[in-house]
Amino acid sequence: MNSDTSLQSILTNPAHPPEISAKTCPLERLGRLLRGTWTLQVLWVLGEGRPLRFGDLRTVIEGISAKVLTERLRFMEHTGLIWRCHEEGVPPKVTYGLTEVGTELHDGLKRLGRITDKLPPE
Amino acid sequence: MNSDTSLQSILTNPAHPPEISAKTCPLERLGRLLRGTWTLQVLWVLGEGRPLRFGDLRTVIEGISAKVLTERLRFMEHTGLIWRCHEEGVPPKVTYGLTEVGTELHDGLKRLGRITDKLPPE
DNA sequence: CAGGATCCCCCCCGATACTG
DNA sequence: CAGTATCGGGGGGGATCCTG
Numbered sequence: 001m002n003s004d005t006s007l008q009s010i011l012t013n014p015a016h017p018p019e020i021s022a023k024t025c026p027l028e029r030l031g032r033l034l035r036g037t038w039t040l041q042v043l044w045v046l047g048e049g050r051p052l053r054f055g056d057l058r059t060v061i062e063g064i065s066a067k068v069l070t071e072r073l074r075f076m077e078h079t080g081l082i083w084r085c086h087e088e089g090v091p092p093k094v095t096y097g098l099t100e101v102g103t104e105l106h107d108g109l110k111r112l113g114r115i116t117d118k119l120p121p122e
Numbered sequence: 123m124n125s126d127t128s129l130q131s132i133l134t135n136p137a138h139p140p141e142i143s144a145k146t147c148p149l150e151r152l153g154r155l156l157r158g159t160w161t162l163q164v165l166w167v168l169g170e171g172r173p174l175r176f177g178d179l180r181t182v183i184e185g186i187s188a189k190v191l192t193e194r195l196r197f198m199e200h201t202g203l204i205w206r207c208h209e210e211g212v213p214p215k216v217t218y219g220l221t222e223v224g225t226e227l228h229d230g231l232k233r234l235g236r237i238t239d240k241l242p243p244e
Numbered sequence: 245c246a247g248g249a250t251c252c253c254c255c256c257c258g259a260t261a262c263t264g
Numbered sequence: 265c266a267g268t269a270t271c272g273g274g275g276g277g278g279a280t281c282c283t284g
Contacts, residue, residue, distance in 0.1 A: 020171040022183045026235035027162040033238060034156075036276070040149040049142040054246050061144045065278055070247060080241045091245040092284085101240050108234040113148035115226050116155060119202045159257070176266050187258055192267060213265040214264085 033079055033105075038064050038072050040109070043098070046082065047106030051097030081105065155201055155227075160186050160194050162231070165220070168204065169228030173219030203227060 022028075034040060038061060045060050046052060052060070058069055073096055076082045081102035087093040098106060144150075156162060160183060167182050168174060174182065180191055195218055198204045203224035209215040220228060 020167055020182060022163045022167050025163050025166045026238070027166045027231055029238050029244075030231065030235050031156070031159070031162040033241075034153070037153070038277090040153040041144045041147050044147045044149045045142055045144050058246095060142060063278095066247065067249090067279090068277055071276085079244075086246095090284095092247085094246060101237060104237050104240075105234070108230075108237065109149055109152065112227070112230040112234065113152050115223060115230065116148065116151050118223050118226075119155075122151075122201075157256095180266095185258095188267065189259090189269090190257060193256090212264095214267085216266060 033081070036068075036072055036075070038068060039076065042069075042072055042076065043081065043102065043106050043109065046096065046098045047103060047110070051085070051095045054094050054096070057096065076102070155203070158194055158197070160190060161198065164191075164194055164198065165203065165224065165228050165231065168218065168220045169225060169232070173207070173217050176216050176218070179218065198224070 034043075041061050041064075042057065045057065049060075054069070054073075057073075058064060058066065061069070073082065073084070077084050077096075080099055082096050083099055085095040085097070087095075156165075163183050163186075164179065167179065171182075176191070176195075179195075180186060180188060183191070195204065195206070199206050199218075202221055204218050205221055207217040207219070209217075
């Protein structure tokens with residue numbers, strides 16, 4: 001326990017050139033991965049439940065439009081968070097689910113989400 | 123290991139009404155908390171380093187404008203992720219740092235950020 | 245059923261200029 | 265130094281209509 005690490009010392013100590021850089025920030029990619037209003041909710045419902053069809057996702061994620069859902073699904077498939085299973089036939093049947101990485105991300109974020117419980121209500 | 127949990131079984135089993143809901147999705151608030159292009163980078167530099175002054179943040183987070191930085195800082199202060207320390211005087215001196223919750227979030231996200239290493243390069 | 249196409253809007257952000 | 269004010273652009277999103 002060094003008193004030099006105290007808040008007052010840190011704030012008043014002039015010898016603190018900021019050596020850290022945001023250039024190698026690993027959170028930047030994570031941010032782009034999760035960009036979009038609905039991405040986290042897609043990750044959530046697929047992670048909590050099971051693989052779902054397009055229509056089910058529309059139902060479960062209340063308020064999302066078909067266009068945006070398609071966009072998000074395409075993007076998340078592209079980045080490797082989800083897979084897409086297309087069964088030919090009439091009517092068509094398309095199912096989406098989390099990849100291994102997607103599942104990891106869901107689990108991690110779920111744990112992280114509990115942190116917000118410590119914050120005052122909005 | 124039950125074969126009923128296999129992918130084929132899940133996908134072809136019709137008895138799967140989606141009972142999960144996105145209504146209680148705890149990731150929604152997390153998403154709003156981290157919304158904005160620069161929020162994660164602010165969290166990153168403050169979490170990796172030490173409390174920084176406004177000008178230092180502008181320098182370290184390359185490319186951010188004063189306006190957006192101010193917006194993000196105000197918002198993150200409002201949500202309780204960072205604190206703001208204003209020292210009167212000429213020139214003025216304003217320092218920002220992570221709160222306890224902000225630090226927790228940074229640490230969690232940092233661990234989570236490593237998951238993206240498993241994804242193919244963009 | 246699972247989308248594609250189109251139009252519009254709003255919010256986030258960038259740039260510039262100015263101030264206590 | 266640490267912001268504020270203002271203008272303008274772009275992309276994500278909503279609503280509606282259409283299709284394989």
